[in-house]
Amino acid sequence: MYVPAHFAENRKDVLHDCIAQHPFGTLVTQGKSGLDANHIPFELAAAEGELGVLRAHVARANPVWQDVANDDEVLVxxxxxxxxxxxxxxxxxxxxxxxVPTWNYVVVHAHGRIKILDDERYVRGVIARLTRTHEGTQPKPWKMADAPKDYTDTLVKAIVGVEIEITRLVGKSKLSQNKEERDIRGAGEALKSSGESRIGDAMLAAADEKAQ
Structure with a gap:
C-alpha cells in the first residue's frame, strides 16, 4: 500500500483500536489455487506476540483452509x-x-503468518469470544447455550479455525492532512452535515490536530 508520510498511522495502539472497532476483515491469501480473498470477522488478541494475533473461523466447505499451508504469508x-x-x-x-475531488479513508493492513487449526476446542473458544463481544450491546445477549447442543455441535464441526500472527502493521488515514486546516475542517463539516459522520469526525479531529 502506498502511504505518503502525511497519511501514515504508525501508532500500534491506534491500529489495534481500529481493528477492534472494525473487526470485519478481508483475508487475502496466495495459495495453491492462486490469489483469493475471504471476508470474515476477526478477534484481535492485542497482547499476544509483538504486534498481536488475529483469530477467526471459516466454513469447512471453504477451500481456503486447505489451499494455504501453515506459516504462509497472508494479508488482512x-x-x-x-x-x-x-x-x-x-x-x-x-x-x-x-x-480537485478526492476520496478519503482509514484502513489498516495486517501482514502475518497463518495457521490452520482444525480443532473443535479452539473453534468453540473463538465462537464464544466473538459472540460475547458482538452480543454485548444487546438487551438480552444471545449465547451458545441458548441453542440446542446437538444443533451447535453440528455447526461447530462444519467450521475450521484460523490464527494469524501479525508480523507487520501498516496504517493509512487519508483525511486531507496535506490541506490547510480550514479546508480539512470544511470538508469534515460537510461530510457530517450529509450524514457521513465516520470520516467527517475523523477529519475534524485531524483539523484540530493540525491547528495545535
Whole structure:
C-alpha cells in the first residue's frame, strides 16, 4: 500500500483500536489455487506476540483452509470508513479554484503468518469470544447455550479455525492532512452535515490536530 508520510498511522495502539472497532476483515491469501480473498470477522488478541494475533473461523466447505499451508504469508485488510470529498467543500477552492475531488479513508493492513487449526476446542473458544463481544450491546445477549447442543455441535464441526500472527502493521488515514486546516475542517463539516459522520469526525479531529 502506498502511504505518503502525511497519511501514515504508525501508532500500534491506534491500529489495534481500529481493528477492534472494525473487526470485519478481508483475508487475502496466495495459495495453491492462486490469489483469493475471504471476508470474515476477526478477534484481535492485542497482547499476544509483538504486534498481536488475529483469530477467526471459516466454513469447512471453504477451500481456503486447505489451499494455504501453515506459516504462509497472508494479508488482512480492515476498513474503518471512506467518503468522497468534493472540492466545493474546501474554502480555499472558492478563492484560488485550485482543488480537485478526492476520496478519503482509514484502513489498516495486517501482514502475518497463518495457521490452520482444525480443532473443535479452539473453534468453540473463538465462537464464544466473538459472540460475547458482538452480543454485548444487546438487551438480552444471545449465547451458545441458548441453542440446542446437538444443533451447535453440528455447526461447530462444519467450521475450521484460523490464527494469524501479525508480523507487520501498516496504517493509512487519508483525511486531507496535506490541506490547510480550514479546508480539512470544511470538508469534515460537510461530510457530517450529509450524514457521513465516520470520516467527517475523523477529519475534524485531524483539523484540530493540525491547528495545535
Amino acid at each position: 485488510i480492515f476498513r474503518a470508513g471512506d467518503a468522497y470529498i468534493s472540492p466545493n467543500w474546501y474554502p480555499s477552492k472558492h478563492e484560488a479554484h485550485k482543488q
